[in-house]
Amino acid sequence: MNTFQKSQLLAASAVAALVGGTAQAQVTYPTAELHAMGASSVAVVLPRELNCVGPAGTKNNVGKNDGTSAPITEGAYTGTDAPFDCATQAIQPNVGGKYISTGSGGGKTAWKNIDASAFFTGAAGAIFPSAFGTTWSNPHFVMSDSPLSTSELSSFAAASTAKKAGAAIQFPLYVLPVALAYNPVYGVKTNPDSSTTNLSFNIGQPVSVAGNVVGGLRLSKKVYCGIFNGYITNWNDAKITALNLKIVNKKSVAVSLKDANDTDARWNADGVPIRLVGRLDKSGTTDIFTRHMAATCGASLDVGQANKYLNAAETLPYSAASGIDLTKERSDTNYKPSVSTASLAGTADMISGVIFDGTVIRSGRLPDGSAGSYTETPGKFIVADGSGKVAGAINLAADKASASDATVLLNGKIGYIGADFVRPAASQTLHAAALEQGTSNATKKPVFLLPTALNAQAAFGTKILPPQSDKGGKYVKTGTLLRSNPADWYNALYNGDSTLANAPVGYPITGTTQFVTGTCFADPKVRNALVAFLNASLGNLKFTSANAKLSADTFTGVKAAKQGIKASMGIAPLPKAWKVAITQTFLEKSKNKAADGALLGDANLYIQAGLPTKGGLGKVNVDLNAVGATPLPTSNPYVLNGKSGKTEAAPNPGCTAGLGL
Incomplete structure (x- = not known):
C-alpha cells in the first residue's frame, strides 16, 4: 500500500x-x-x-x-x-x-x-x-x-x-448580566489658568480587578428603582449618599460622592443631575431590564411612588399622549403615537424625545425630517440606537452646565447595557454599579455585586x-x-418557582441571550x-x-x-x-x-x-x-x-x- x-x-x-x-x-x-x-x-x-x-x-x-x-x-x-x-x-x-x-x-x-x-x-x-x-x-x-x-x-x-x-430553533446561549453603567468622571472644572480638572465620583469602596478600578457605585433596589422610575434625579440625593460607605477607623461611614476638587457649595446647590440613557430600537436588553424592574420595583419604592414598569418589553415605558415620534431616527422604533401598548413596558411618560446620534445629544427629528424641539428632562430617558451608542452617550465628555458654577460642566449619565461593554471586559472604559443582591430591599446586611460571569452564574443557579x-x-x-x-x-x-427575573442570590439583573435559527x-x-x-x-x-x-x-x-x-x-x-x-x-x-x-x-x-x-x-x-x-x-x-x-x-x-x- x-x-x-x-x-x-x-x-x-x-x-x-x-x-x-x-x-x-x-x-x-x-x-x-x-x-x-x-x-x-x-x-x-x-x-x-x-x-x-x-x-x-x-x-x-x-x-x-x-x-x-x-x-x-x-x-x-x-x-x-x-x-x-x-x-x-x-x-x-x-x-x-x-x-x-x-x-x-x-x-x-x-x-x-x-x-x-x-x-x-x-x-x-x-x-x-x-x-x-x-x-x-x-x-x-x-x-x-x-x-x-x-x-x-x-x-x-x-x-x-x-x-x-x-x-424553528430557539435556545439560550449566553447568560447575560445587564450592567447599570456610569462614567466615573461626572464633570470637568475649568481653572483660572484655563487648565481643566476632571471631577470623579468619590466611591467609598471601589472595586478593582488586576489593580484597575472597574466600578463599585453602590445602588440598593430602592435606589436604582427610584432612579430609573424618575423619582431620584440627582447624584447628591441623601439615599445615594447613605449607601456610599467608606471604612474609617474600622467603621463604615457614609461619605459624599463629591470629588475633592469640587466645592461643597456647588455640590449642595445643584450636585450632578442624573441623566438616564436607554435604547431607541426594539431591544432585548431592554426586555431583560424591564422584566427585572417590573418584578422588583413595586415592593422597593417609597410609599406613594408607582412602579412605571408593568411588564417585560423591548421598549421602555412610553406615553403615546406625549406626541413624541422618533421614527425619523429609527424607522422601526416603538416610540411613536401609533404604537400598540402591548409592545411597551408601561405607558408612563418616560421618554424625553432627546437622542444620542453617535456624536452629540440632540432633539429627535420630527417625522417630516425637520429638527424637533424636544428637551432633556430630569427623570426621563435619552435614547440611543444599540448598545454601542448607549455606551457612547454615557462616555461622552461632560456637556451640561452646572446651574451654580459657570466653570463646571457635568455628565452624570447612567444606562443599562450588556456586561461586555463595561470593565473589566477588554477595551472597555465604563464602570458598573454594584447592585443589591436579593429579592427584597429589607436585608439588614445587604451584599452589593458587580455584573460578572460568576455573579450571573449564581443568579441562574442549577434549579x-x-x-x-x-x-x-x-x-x-x-x-x-x-x-x-x-x-x-x-x-x-x-x-x-424560577426567579431569574428577581434572583434571590447573584447579580440581580440577569437574563439570557437566545440563539435563533432553523x-x-x-x-x-x-x-x-x-x-x-x-x-x-x-x-x-x-x-x-x-x-x-x-x-x-x-x-x-x-x-x-x-x-x-x-x-x-x-x-x-x-x-x-x-x-x-x-x-x-x-x-x-x-x-x-x-x-x-x-x-x-x-x-x-x-x-x-x-x-x-x-x-x-x-x-x-x-x-x-x-x-x-x-x-x-x-x-x-x-x-x-x-x-x-x-x-x-x-x-x-x-x-x-x-x-x-
Whole structure:
C-alpha cells in the first residue's frame, strides 16, 4: 500500500469513526462564512468567539446598522491546561463569521421573514455595512435577548414552508448580566489658568480587578428603582449618599460622592443631575431590564411612588399622549403615537424625545425630517440606537452646565447595557454599579455585586432546567414544557418557582441571550460551520482541527485561573444541564430515550445531516478543502475521497438537500 492509499484510508476511517467515536477524529471543514445579526448586547463577545473558532489571524468585524463596521480585539484563554491565543490559533481555520448589531428586534424581523434585505434599505437606522460585501439574502442565525413571540414563530413557519428552512430553533446561549453603567468622571472644572480638572465620583469602596478600578457605585433596589422610575434625579440625593460607605477607623461611614476638587457649595446647590440613557430600537436588553424592574420595583419604592414598569418589553415605558415620534431616527422604533401598548413596558411618560446620534445629544427629528424641539428632562430617558451608542452617550465628555458654577460642566449619565461593554471586559472604559443582591430591599446586611460571569452564574443557579430534562439535562418524557416547542426553551427560564427575573442570590439583573435559527441549510458548508461554532461555544470540543488540545474551559471557564472567552467579557456560560440538552436536541441525532422508549433523535430537531459533535476530536485529520476532496455529504452513508463513511446523524428528514437558510 503506497503513501497516497494510506492517507485515503486514514481519511475515510477517521470520518467513519465519527459515528462510533472510537478514533475520535477531527475534520478540517471547508471554507464557510456565517452571517448573523441581532442583539447588540453581545456585539463584542459573539464576534470574539467567532474569532476564536477561525479563521486564524483574521479579525471578524462587527457591523452596525448605520453602515459602519469595526474589528473586534482577539481574545485568549490563559489556563495552563491548554492556553489558546485566538490571534494566532484557530479551531476551524476556514470558518469565519460576520455579525451585524441591529438590536434584537431587527434580528428577529430578518429571521422571521428569512430575509434580511428589507432591513438594510438605506432608511433611517438600516444601512448594510459596506465592508461586509453584498447584502445578505437571509441570516444563518440571529441573537436576541428577548424571546420569539407567537406571531414571529408563525411568520417563520410560513416563510420556512416556501424556503425549506425546517423547524424553528430557539435556545439560550449566553447568560447575560445587564450592567447599570456610569462614567466615573461626572464633570470637568475649568481653572483660572484655563487648565481643566476632571471631577470623579468619590466611591467609598471601589472595586478593582488586576489593580484597575472597574466600578463599585453602590445602588440598593430602592435606589436604582427610584432612579430609573424618575423619582431620584440627582447624584447628591441623601439615599445615594447613605449607601456610599467608606471604612474609617474600622467603621463604615457614609461619605459624599463629591470629588475633592469640587466645592461643597456647588455640590449642595445643584450636585450632578442624573441623566438616564436607554435604547431607541426594539431591544432585548431592554426586555431583560424591564422584566427585572417590573418584578422588583413595586415592593422597593417609597410609599406613594408607582412602579412605571408593568411588564417585560423591548421598549421602555412610553406615553403615546406625549406626541413624541422618533421614527425619523429609527424607522422601526416603538416610540411613536401609533404604537400598540402591548409592545411597551408601561405607558408612563418616560421618554424625553432627546437622542444620542453617535456624536452629540440632540432633539429627535420630527417625522417630516425637520429638527424637533424636544428637551432633556430630569427623570426621563435619552435614547440611543444599540448598545454601542448607549455606551457612547454615557462616555461622552461632560456637556451640561452646572446651574451654580459657570466653570463646571457635568455628565452624570447612567444606562443599562450588556456586561461586555463595561470593565473589566477588554477595551472597555465604563464602570458598573454594584447592585443589591436579593429579592427584597429589607436585608439588614445587604451584599452589593458587580455584573460578572460568576455573579450571573449564581443568579441562574442549577434549579432552572431545560424542557423535558432531568437535573443532568437528559431527555425525559414528562413535563408541561416541550423540547419540540421553541418558545418553551425560553419559557423554562421563568417557569414555576424560577426567579431569574428577581434572583434571590447573584447579580440581580440577569437574563439570557437566545440563539435563533432553523434546522435546514442550503449549503452543507454553512451548516457544518454553524455547528462547529456552537460546539465550541458550549465547550464540547477537546481538539482543534490541527489536533492541538483545546481546554473545555476555553469558552466556558469562569474561575480566575481558567477564565474563558465569555467570562473575560463578563458573560456566563449555561449550566451543564442546558449544555447537555442543547447538544443532544439540536447538534446530534440523540439516542437518548424517554421513559416510554421514544428516541429524542426521532423528533427531528437536529440541524440537517448532523456533525461530529462529541469529545475527543483529534488524532487524525481530514481536510475537506484538500484538492480532490468531494463536497460535504448530504446523504448517509456517503463516499469521501473514494472511501465510504458515515456521519454521526443521517440527514434530517425534514430537510431538502440544497434548500434552507
